[in-house]
Amino acid sequence: xxxxxxxxxxxxxxxxxxxxxxxxxxxxxxxxxxxxxxxxxxxxxxxxxxxxxxxxxxxxxxxxxxxxxxxxxxxxxxxxxxxxxxxxxxxxxxxxxxxxxxxxxxxxxxxxxxxxxxxxxxxxxxxxxxxxxxxxxxxxxxxxxxxxxxxxxxxxxxxxxxxxxxxxxxxxxxxxxxxxxxxxxxxxxxxxxxxxxxxxxxxxxxxxxxxxxxxxxxxxxxxxxxxxxxxxxxxxxxxxxxxxxxxxxxxxxxxxxxxxxxxx
Amino acid sequence: xxxxxxxxxxxxxxxxxxxxxxxxxxxxxxxxxxxxxxxxxxxxxxxxxxxxxxxxxxxxxxxxxxxxxxxxxxxxxxxxxxxxxxxxxxxxxxxxxxxxxxxxxxxxxxxxxxxxxxxxxxxxxxxxxxxxxxxxxxxxxxxxxxxxxxxxxxxxxxxxxxxxxxxxxxxxxxxxxxxxxxxxxxxxxxxxxxxxxxxxxxxxxxxxxxxxxxxxxxxxxxxxxxxxxxxxxxxxxxxxxxxxxxxxxxxxxxxxxxxxxxxxxxxxxxxx
Ligand SMILES: Nc1ncnc2c1ncn2[C@@H]1O[C@H](COP(=O)(O)OP(=O)(O)OP(=O)(O)O)[C@@H](O)[C@H]1O
Ligand SMILES: [Mg+2]
Numbered sequence: 265x266x267x268x269x270x271x272x273x274x275x276x277x278x279x280x281x282x283x284x285x286x287x288x289x290x291x292x293x294x295x296x297x298x299x300x301x302x303x304x305x306x307x308x309x310x311x312x313x314x315x316x317x318x319x320x321x322x323x324x325x326x327x328x329x330x331x332x333x334x335x336x337x338x339x340x341x342x343x344x345x346x347x348x349x350x351x352x353x354x355x356x357x358x359x360x361x362x363x364x365x366x367x368x369x370x371x372x373x374x375x376x377x378x379x380x381x382x383x384x385x386x387x388x389x390x391x392x393x394x395x396x397x398x399x400x401x402x403x404x405x406x407x408x409x410x411x412x413x414x415x416x417x418x419x420x421x422x423x424x425x426x427x428x429x430x431x432x433x434x435x436x437x438x439x440x441x442x443x444x445x446x447x448x449x450x451x452x453x454x455x456x457x458x459x460x461x462x463x464x465x466x467x468x469x470x471x472x473x474x475x476x477x478x479x480x481x482x483x484x485x486x487x488x489x490x491x492x493x494x495x496x497x498x499x500x501x502x503x504x505x506x507x508x509x510x511x512x513x514x515x516x517x518x519x520x521x522x523x524x525x526x527x528x
Numbered sequence: 529x530x531x532x533x534x535x536x537x538x539x540x541x542x543x544x545x546x547x548x549x550x551x552x553x554x555x556x557x558x559x560x561x562x563x564x565x566x567x568x569x570x571x572x573x574x575x576x577x578x579x580x581x582x583x584x585x586x587x588x589x590x591x592x593x594x595x596x597x598x599x600x601x602x603x604x605x606x607x608x609x610x611x612x613x614x615x616x617x618x619x620x621x622x623x624x625x626x627x628x629x630x631x632x633x634x635x636x637x638x639x640x641x642x643x644x645x646x647x648x649x650x651x652x653x654x655x656x657x658x659x660x661x662x663x664x665x666x667x668x669x670x671x672x673x674x675x676x677x678x679x680x681x682x683x684x685x686x687x688x689x690x691x692x693x694x695x696x697x698x699x700x701x702x703x704x705x706x707x708x709x710x711x712x713x714x715x716x717x718x719x720x721x722x723x724x725x726x727x728x729x730x731x732x733x734x735x736x737x738x739x740x741x742x743x744x745x746x747x748x749x750x751x752x753x754x755x756x757x758x759x760x761x762x763x764x765x766x767x768x769x770x771x772x773x774x775x776x777x778x779x780x781x782x783x784x785x786x787x788x789x790x791x792x793x794x795x796x797x798x799x800x
Contacts, residue, residue, distance in 0.1 A: 316700075339704050343704075344705070345700075349697050352697040353700075357796050
């Protein structure tokens with residue numbers, strides 16, 4: 265199950281004493297059901313703001329976010345935001361399994377055992393079997409991020425919003441986690457929107473990559489990745505098309521201003 | 529394989545006994561100092577270095593302390609002090625946690641109540657005992673109230689700043705999973721504040737005994753505070769010091785118990 269998620273002319277103005285701060289102005293962008301969309305852009309251009317808006321965590325100043333046929337005004341069911349600060353989003357007082365169970369605790373008691381078994385399975389899928397009863401602070405950064413991913417899966421997302429989910433882990437862990445997320449996405453077919461400033465990561469994971477400019481932020485371009493799936497950490501990254509896209513996107517990101525860049 | 533395992537086992541237990549021995553060794557120095565001081569006390573009283581009716585030898589104090597175990601007023605006094613301290617502590621702490629969370633979460637309540645609380649807070653608790661006697665009398669009501677007041681403030685201030693310090697990410701996490709406000713309060717805000725609450729409770733624990741004993745000294749006719757003053761009048765320094773000794777033991781045990789409970793129930797302190 266998945267949903268279409270669209271930003272329609274969204275603007276975000278942060279009001280602070282004195283000067284208002286325009287994070288971005290009039291962005292229109294859409295992810296189709298089951299699509300993997302990546303958004304790249306320089307730091308501070310408003311990527312997190314955009315995703316939190318999609319999650320219903322902050323309202324747009326102008327424009328609207330559409331999910332299926334409805335306008336998002338509060339966190340909608342089935343839309344899960346995976347925090348950039350994953351370590352801070354885990355509950356230190358809960359064991360790993362209880363963290364993963366968190367979204368399901370509203371369920372009736374009679375279903376508890378079954379749900380728990382399901383959560384144990386999510387933990388197995390992210391490679392954390394045997395750590396059910398550890399606490400998050402006893403795990404490495406990469407493992408903590410896996411817990412956060414398993415917890416998001418437990419909520420059965422139709423749209424998963426990933427905010428630089430791998431930026432704080434080492435290169436090797438990062439590749440493992442990328443592969444993991446791709447596998448889960450291929451299995452569950454939720455709509456995925458990934459925010460990153462890593463061009464290669466965006467190409468490796470996504471169907472399409474949207475490029476945001478530095479502030480004043482605008483949508484520079486959207487490219488189709490068109491690389492075959494399933495993707496492979498070596499073969500995909502060595503594909504000539506991958507290299508061409510990387511060249512193009514890097515140039516685009518490095519270029520000043522918000523004008524379009526002609527593909528090489 | 530098994531040989532290596534065995535050697536590993538041996539060296540590991542070896543390391544453990546070593547560490548234990550080291551710990552006892554270090555502790556020993558501290559104990560030694562106490563023993564030396566107590567011996568000096570004993571000698572100074574027995575050999576007449578300090579000539580005073582109020583300076584009994586340590587052994588006399590210990591004898592008095594042990595004698596009270598067999599029957600006497602002191603343990604009754606201790607029990608009534610502890611009873612009042614415990615009730616006051618629980619009342620003050622519960623009110624402190626509840627108000628701390630409510631005010632931490634609600635701006636309106638903060639604006640309404642915080643000025644009042646901030647004005648009452650700097651008043652030294654003992655200073656309100658005389659006026660309160662007029663309203664509450666000299667018995668349980670007064671003392672329990674005073675102890676509650678004294679334990680309320682550290683718990684309240686720690687709780688409210690603990691709530692303020694909760695990382696917004698935690699709250700937003702609850703929101704993205706569509707958790708209602710009540711469950712967010714109970715299963716996110718409360719546990720996230722617990723380390724701060726614990727710090728407040730710990731401060732309150734030590735304050736509680738102090739204030740209970742003090743209140744009993746000023747008013748009423750029961751409890752350890754009253755007993756201490758009576759023994760002073762009665763020129764029974766041995767019993768007076770024995771009472772102090774019992775209070776010290778109780779205070780020490782409470783603190784130890786607190787540390788054990790803290791490690792058991794709030795193991796994530798300092799881990800976030
Ligand atoms: N609560 C807020 N109040 C005021 N300004 C804010 C707030 N949150 C974000 N901003 C500003 O809005 C801009 C966009 O922030 P955002 O966090 O969305 O950027 P980002 O693209 O995710 O950056 P990064 O890649 O570093 O995570 C930033 O310049 C930031 O200073
Ligand atoms: Mg961000």
